[in-house]
Amino acid sequence: MDRILVEKYIEIYFPDISDENTIKNERKKVRNLLAKLNKPESVYKGLSFSCLNISEQVRLLHFILEEIDERQIVSNLNKIDADKDYCNLEMENEDTVIEGFFEDETPDFEPIDINSMLICCRKVIRSELEAHLMLDYLKSSNETLIQLLVDEINSFYAMGLRFENLTYIKEYVDYIINDIMQLVVYKIIRNSDIDTLVVLQELSKEVKKLTNELDVKLDEKRRKQKNDDILTASQVMDYFVAYLKHRSRLKEETDIYEELKKEAEQFPELSDLVKEEYIAEKVLLPEEDIIKYKEIIMEGDSIYRFKEKLSITRRFVDIMRDYGGRQCYSNCLQDLKVYFREIYISKATYRRLQAHKIVEDYIEKVDMAVEKNETIPEFDKKSQYLFVREKISRGYFREKGLLADYYAKITFTSELHDLLLKIYWLCDFEDALVSLYKVNANLLEKMRKLVII
Numbered sequence: 001m002d003r004i005l006v007e008k009y010i011e012i013y014f015p016d017i018s019d020e021n022t023i024k025n026e027r028k029k030v031r032n033l034l035a036k037l038n039k040p041e042s043v044y045k046g047l048s049f050s051c052l053n054i055s056e057q058v059r060l061l062h063f064i065l066e067e068i069d070e071r072q073i074v075s076n077l078n079k080i081d082a083d084k085d086y087c088n089l090e091m092e093n094e095d096t097v098i099e100g101f102f103e104d105e106t107p108d109f110e111p112i113d114i115n116s117m118l119i120c121c122r123k124v125i126r127s128e129l130e131a132h133l134m135l136d137y138l139k140s141s142n143e144t145l146i147q148l149l150v151d152e153i154n155s156f157y158a159m160g161l162r163f164e165n166l167t168y169i170k171e172y173v174d175y176i177i178n179d180i181m182q183l184v185v186y187k188i189i190r191n192s193d194i195d196t197l198v199v200l201q202e203l204s205k206e207v208k209k210l211t212n213e214l215d216v217k218l219d220e221k222r223r224k225q226k227n228d229d230i231l232t233a234s235q236v237m238d239y240f241v242a243y244l245k246h247r248s249r250l251k252e253e254t255d256i257y258e259e260l261k262k263e264a265e266q267f268p269e270l271s272d273l274v275k276e277e278y279i280a281e282k283v284l285l286p287e288e289d290i291i292k293y294k295e296i297i298m299e300g301d302s303i304y305r306f307k308e309k310l311s312i313t314r315r316f317v318d319i320m321r322d323y324g325g326r327q328c329y330s331n332c333l334q335d336l337k338v339y340f341r342e343i344y345i346s347k348a349t350y351r352r353l354q355a356h357k358i359v360e361d362y363i364e365k366v367d368m369a370v371e372k373n374e375t376i377p378e379f380d381k382k383s384q385y386l387f388v389r390e391k392i393s394r395g396y397f398r399e400k401g402l403l404a405d406y407y408a409k410i411t412f413t414s415e416l417h418d419l420l421l422k423i424y425w426l427c428d429f430e431d432a433l434v435s436l437y438k439v440n441a442n443l444l445e446k447m448r449k450l451v452i453i
Contacts, residue, residue: 002038006030009058013066029065043077043247047240048427051225052233060233063091077244080251083381086244091234112148114171117141118178125182134187135448138179142444145175146437153430164429166242172436173246173420180443181413187451189397189405196405199450200412206446207412210439211419217435221426236427243424250417252383256350256390257410263348264403270346271403275299280337280399290331297337303344309356313340316359319366323376338395342388346395350387358384 009030010023017023037044049057069088124137149168156163180203189196225231264271278299285293294306303309314330317339321328328335343355358379365377379385397406419439426432 002031002034005034005054005057005061008054009061012058013062030061033061033065043244046243046247046422046425048222048225048231048236048425051222051231051427052236053229056231056233056236060091060236063233063237067091080255081248081383083383084248086241086248089237089241089244091237111165112145112152112168114145114168114175117145118171118175121175121179122182125179125186131187132448132452135444135452138183138444139441142179142437142440145172146433149433150430153433164238166238166429169424169429169432169436170242170246172433173423176420176436176440176443177416179440180416180447181409183447184409184412189402189409194451196402197408200405200408202450203443203446204412204415206443207415207419210442211415211422214419214422214435218422218425221428221431225427231427239424239427243421246424247421249382249386250421252386253390254410254414254417256383256387257414259348259350259387260390260394261407263346267347271398273401274399280334282332282334284329285331285333287331290336293333293336296333297340298345301345309344310336310340312360312363313343315363316343319363323366334396334399338399339392342391342395346391348391351383353384353387355388355391358388 006027010026014023014026017026036042037047037049049060052060121138121141124134127134129137149172153163184196184200184203188194188199278296280293280296291307291310294310297310298306313336317328317330317332317335320326321330328339330336343359347354362379362384365380368374369376379388394403394406397403420436423432423435423439426435
């Protein structure tokens with residue numbers, strides 16, 4: 001099959017070239033690319049290349065070999081990088097709705113606000129609502145969401161248009177991660193009456209079962225797509241790019257987890273239980289008493305320029321509360337201790353930067369924006385924010401004596417991410433949304449059986 005593709009490629013794109021060396025080089029380029037696309041465990045497994053007819057396969061090969069501006073990116077796609085957006089991998093799609101269509105044909109159209117639904121679910125999970133009522137709400141919200149999405153798809157079908165908004169898939173994936181991981185953190189790990197490790201093991205079994213079912217569905221879907229000849233090269237690349245973007249952010253988190261685990265293995269004091277005399281309670285301190293708690297914050301150790309570093313830490317806590325939506329306070333003993341130790345005691349680096357450097361640079365940017373009355377900036381890179389955020393999360397788990405639960409949580413998180421990302425591979429908008437609905441419904445029902453006695 002590869003030989004046929006190579007010759008078809010030459011026939012279409014180099015019909016008038018008689019120079020043997022040129023043809024030989026072009027054949028070699030195509031064969032090398034096909035070897036990458038066919039590699040079983042590479043990132044290209046998410047590219048539905050085999051579902052295309054020969055003409056579309058050749059078109060896709062030419063796009064990758066000749067039309068992408070940043071050639072190096074193709075060779076490095078296996079590398080995780082949350083700071084890349086991959087927009088230069090998008091093909092021009094001749095089936096895209098023409099600009100102005102929504103304004104002219106559907107003036108009242110508004111996209112479904114999945115993020116607002118996510119925020120509502122988050123508030124419910126963090127509330128004091130009884131477990132069965134909370135799970136009822138999450139189930140109902142999931143059913144409402146899929147109904148809204150299917151109704152919108154059908155309304156466009158009624159106008160004779162196939163409408164695909166891949167942002168919905170991305171937002172639905174994030175919605176599910178929010179539902180499940182917020183439940184794990186706020187209703188499982190924080191509940192001393194529940195054995196967290198047992199619950200996570202059972203949830204992991206459910207994710208594995210759903211993954212196996214999705215694998216079967218993927219095989220069937222790809223056979224049907226190939227037989228029916230319904231996909232184009234641009235469609236396949238649209239889904240692949242959406243997958244790459246989301247994969248980079250979620251897998252970046254996994255890489256950060258691994259770095260933090262390595263640090264804990266190298267420096268056991270970062271994973272040891274906090275001695276009773278050094279445990280920091282979630283209490284607000286009078287301004288004049290904060291410095292008196294140095295012994296608890298430092299757990300009996302000393303550090304150069306403690307007051308200066310404490311002041312920087314407090315400023316960062318304020319920024320995360322005021323602009324990052326975090327429930328933390330610069331006069332709360334537990335918040336101060338966790339932030340201080342993860343910024344200044346832990347020496348873990350990510351991409352050669354320590355947390356204190358990232359934090360200090362960010363504070364400088366925020367203070368400058370405030371002084372000039374400008375919009376509060378984001379971190380220089382997404383990866384930097386993810387790194388600092390995850391370190392802070394680890395610090396809270398350690399302070400509460402829950403590091404074993406933390407490491408079990410991140411293992412499960414990685415498994416859940418793998419399952420959800422694989423849904424992009426379906427290369428079918430409605431099928432992907434329905435599959436996401438079923439994953440969330442199954443996991444919520446599993447959670448109900450595990451939590452409600």
